Amino acid sequence: MQETVAHFEIVRHRFIDPGGTPLGPLPVFANDPETPKTLYRALVRTRTFDAKAIALQRTGRLGTYASSLGQEAVSVGTASAMRASDVLLPSFREHGAQLLRGVTPLELFLYWGGDERGSDFAGPREDFPICVPVGSHAPHAVGVALAFKLRREPRVAVCIFGDGATSKGDVAEALNIAGVWHLPVVFVVSNNAWAISVPRRAQTAAETLAQKAVAAGFAGEQVDGNDVVAVRAVVGGAIERARAGDGPGLVEAVTYRLGDHTTADDASRYRDDAEPSRHWPEEPVARLRHYLTAAGVWSKTDEDRLLHETAGEIDAAAAAYLATPPQDPATIFDHTFARMPTDVAAQRDLALRSEPQRPTAGSAT
Ligand SMILES: Cc1ncc(C[n+]2csc(CCOP(=O)(O)OP(=O)(O)O)c2C)c(N)n1
Ligand SMILES: [Mg+2]
Numbered sequence: 001m002q003e004t005v006a007h008f009e010i011v012r013h014r015f016i017d018p019g020g021t022p023l024g025p026l027p028v029f030a031n032d033p034e035t036p037k038t039l040y041r042a043l044v045r046t047r048t049f050d051a052k053a054i055a056l057q058r059t060g061r062l063g064t065y066a067s068s069l070g071q072e073a074v075s076v077g078t079a080s081a082m083r084a085s086d087v088l089l090p091s092f093r094e095h096g097a098q099l100l101r102g103v104t105p106l107e108l109f110l111y112w113g114g115d116e117r118g119s120d121f122a123g124p125r126e127d128f129p130i131c132v133p134v135g136s137h138a139p140h141a142v143g144v145a146l147a148f149k150l151r152r153e154p155r156v157a158v159c160i161f162g163d164g165a166t167s168k169g170d171v172a173e174a175l176n177i178a179g180v181w182h183l184p185v186v187f188v189v190s191n192n193a194w195a196i197s198v199p200r201r202a203q204t205a206a207e208t209l210a211q212k213a214v215a216a217g218f219a220g221e222q223v224d225g226n227d228v229v230a231v232r233a234v235v236g237g238a239i240e241r242a243r244a245g246d247g248p249g250l251v252e253a254v255t256y257r258l259g260d261h262t263t264a265d266d267a268s269r270y271r272d273d274a275e276p277s278r279h280w281p282e283e284p285v286a287r288l289r290h291y292l293t294a295a296g297v298w299s300k301t302d303e304d305r306l307l308h309e310t311a312g313e314i315d316a317a318a319a320a321y322l323a324t325p326p327q328d329p330a331t332i333f334d335h336t337f338a339r340m341p342t343d344v345a346a347q348r349d350l351a352l353r354s355e356p357q358r359p360t361a362g363s364a365t
Contacts, residue, residue: 008214010207012222012254015230018282020290027233033297039076039228040288040298041306046072046096047285048310049105052318053095053112057263061322063114070226070258072096073284074160074190077231077253081239082158087144089128089137089159093190097160101127105317106324115327135165138174138187145178145185145248156242157185158235164195166209175250179217182247186238187213189250190225192257197270213250225253226284229291258283329354 015026029035050069056062068075075096082088088101095108102123110118111130119129128144131137141159148155165171166189178185189209193200206212213220223234231253238249256279260267267276292298333340333348340348 008211010210010214010220010222012224013230013234014224014227015233016227016287016291018226018287020287020292020294022291026229029232029236030229033292033295036229036288036292037297039080039232040285040292041310042076042080042096042100043072043228043285043288044306045310045313046076046099048307048314049095049099049108052314053109054263056109056318056321057112062109062112064262064264065112066092066262067259068093068095070279070283071190071192071255073228073231073288074188074225074253074255076100077228078158078160078188078235080228081232081236082156084124085153086156086158086239087126087128088124089131089141089144089157091131091134091137091161091165091190093162093192094130094160098127098130103127105314106320109317109321110324113321115324117327135161135168135170137161138165138168138171141185141187142174142178142181142183145183145242146181148184149181154243155184156239157183158188158239159185160188160190162195163189163191163193163200163203163209164198165189166212167195167203172212175212175216175248178248179213182245184242184245185248186235186242187248187250188235189252190255191252192255194257194261194267194271196261196265197267208252210250210252213248216248218248218250220250220252222252222254225255226282226287228284228288255284256282 014023016022046068050067053062053065054067057065071093075094079088079097079100088097090097098108099105103121104123107118107121121127128137128140138159138161141157144157148157161171175187191200191209195203208222210220210222221234223230225231235251238251242249258276258279289298289303329351330348332351333344337344
């Protein structure tokens with residue numbers, strides 16, 4: 001005798017096609033055109049920040065930087081679905097989420113310029129700093145969610161990481177215990193098809209990354225990660241279920257990394273240039289602009305004004321960053337050890353004898 005003891009299926013959600021055409025009724029929040037317009041402004045602001053960061057790095061004025069080109073909708077859709085009191089745990093490509101949460105462009109420039117004061121956010125004080133060690137913030141998200149549960153606070157921890165991170169033990173363990181403890185945490189996988197030079201198909205034999213949640217005992221679903229309306233709706237649904245006590249959720253946002261992995265990478269060495277060209281027509285910014293234009297709520301004047309204002313804001317932040325005196329190099333040494341080991345003390349002396357400088361090339365993420 002045999003019987004099927006478990007079933008699962010993974011659904012992919014999409015509301016607006018790559019040409020900007022709605023595929024059916026949109027989520028209720030999109031009824032008021034101000035909401036998609038706000039999402040659009042956030043997408044453009046993110047892309048503008050990104051371009052400026054790359055320009056600064058290319059001219060030796062920023063450290064290594066991880067571009068979010070093409071992935072802005074994952075960040076913006078996710079952050080727009082959160083309450084201010086929720087906690088974001090980003091990896092290193094979620095500039096759009098951080099900016100929408102109230103981290104300033106100046107703080108982000110400082111961080112990517114190697115100045116840790118950039119992680120001391122004036123706005124979202126409880127959001128976590130950028131996490132470069134891949135997937136290592138997933139267990140932290142579980143800890144945050146456990147605290148919320150123990151304190152009976154109606155808050156949700158939202159953790160974003162990449163497709164590559166889903167192969168890490170940290171992520172598998174985090175998903176597992178989040179399921180066991182039924183915690184208010186939502187994991188968003190920004191599946192951009194690559195983990196540096198490792199393609200998605202070499203990352204796991206699983207058909208989807210969303211089904212990794214099924215193994216941990218909770219729901220996983222996919223969303224078109226270049227459709228910001230869909231990301232907001234689907235991640236928002238998972239967040240509100242978590243807030244209501246229904247346990248964790250996982251959303252695999254299927255997107256594409258249009259740029260290099262970081263400014264320290266040259267993707268043409270391992271990726272056929274034809275591949276990003278194929279994905280450009282699906283990118284999220286033009287998609288939403290086409291939707292807004294066709295809906296008659298966005299004009300060329302609106303677009304010109306937005307580009308002008310956003311460039312002004314980001315240029316001013318870049319100027320403020322460049323005008324910020326570098327942190328005293330002694331601070332690197334002074335806050336790590338209660339009692340300074342002698343070899344570190346010698347390094348400290350050496351560092352203090354050289355002129356403080358902005359990094360021209362940071363270490364690769
Ligand atoms: C623990 C750890 N191992 C290796 C690295 C080097 N590294 C940086 S990003 C990356 C790939 C991450 O891929 P993915 O999770 O898909 O995120 P993406 O970069 O595509 O956004 C690797 C291996 C790291 N930062 N941390
Ligand atoms: Mg990736």
